[in-house]
Amino acid sequence: MKQLITFLFIGLISYSVNAQAKIKFKTETIDYGTVEKGSNGVRIFEFTNTGNEPLIISKVSSSCGCTIPKKPKEPILPGKTGEIEVKYDTNRVTPIRKTITVISNADTPTVALKIKGEVIDPSKINILEKKTKTVMQQ
Template sequence: MKKLTLLLFVATFSLGLFAQDKKVAKIEFKTDVIDYGTIEKGSDGVRVFEFTNTGNAPLIISSVKSTCGCTVPKKPEGPIMPGQTGEIEVKYDTNRVNPIRKTITVESNAETPTVALKIKGLVVDSKDKSVLEKSDKSVMNQN
């Protein structure tokens, strides 16, 4: 009889454990790509990825890394509680005249622990003119 009682107790206790919701953080970004468009050399390179913790546990972002030194990401310092929003700030060095194609990797305690964010665009220098614009005479108009 003692074994049967013990078995029923363990079974009831086990069912109670499985019935509880697992506490997990979930990170949901408004967008995972920011398009700078075409911007001038030296212009403001700061953009913000906004996210929400849609889980039921505090979200802790452990690291935010970029693929190169021209992009500097900044993560939130403290935990983001369930239902709260947060920001990851990204600063691109706009003194580099080139297309922008960078990936920012976010690592956290979320259900999906690694998320890849992307920035894209084109930095141009209005002082640099194309070869055709530099010439006073067009090849087509020479007589």
């Protein structure tokens, strides 16, 4: 009887170790490319729970206040997909190099997602192009 209890205890422990949520992102980097100032800064990171337990995203944070991530409110069941929405403030004319940290109950509890690109102000670029063309024509 003692051996049976020991065997069941070991079996439960090994089952709980193997039962795990797993997060698999379609991509871990989104390239905005070159976008104009004030354009839509929303992008979506898609992921799938490839594990055999519900995936719970407990926290999603950004490396700065110019990037606002939104996490799923409900657990993601095994085999199902979810989204993390990221909104970058495109009123800032600058290169984009930001990290979004995702914390969950997955086998890899912390994942670093990245966004990159560049925000340009077309009105300033056109002025520079006009000056360059005028100088070259003289």
